[in-house]
Amino acid sequence: MAKSYHNPPELFDSTQFGFSQIVSVPATGRIVYISGQVAWDNGETIIGPGDFPLQITQTFRNLATAMATAGGQLSDIVSMRIYFLEQKADELSHISAALKEHFPVNQAPATTWIGVRALADPAFMIEIEATAVIV
DSSP: OOOEEEOOTTSOOGGGGTOBSEEEOOSOSEEEEEEEEOSBOTTSOBSSTTOHHHHHHHHHHHHHHHHHHTTOOGGGEEEEEEEEEGGGGGGTHHHHHHHHHHSOGGGOOEEEEEEESOOSSTTOOEEEEEEEEEO
16 A cells, blocks of 8 residues: 655654654545454453553554454554553553554554543553554
8 A cells, every 4th residue: 555654854753652743545445443442352351450561462462353354454554542541651662662563663653642541441551543544
């Protein structure tokens, strides 16, 4: 797919955190919207209770599963919203590391990080929703 990634010098260097400032996609292909993924397995058991890095890992696994089901892969994601518990704000380097692990620095999705007081279940520490374009 002909995606373009832009990180203009007039904006801060978001690539150090694992995401791009801007991703543009031609108006072709199929747009996929992925609901917020969390660290549940398919039996609604939390993976990594109280363990932020492990919950991040499981959440990315669930994103990969959702993308595969839609006929794509993580690299097709063009935008993400990452919701994390405010009390984990001092551990955001784990999110950055996961982004860098799953997306090449020059092909990272546009991403917004949002600190929240709570998520749908008290055991959740992170939730990620995504938009992808599959050609």
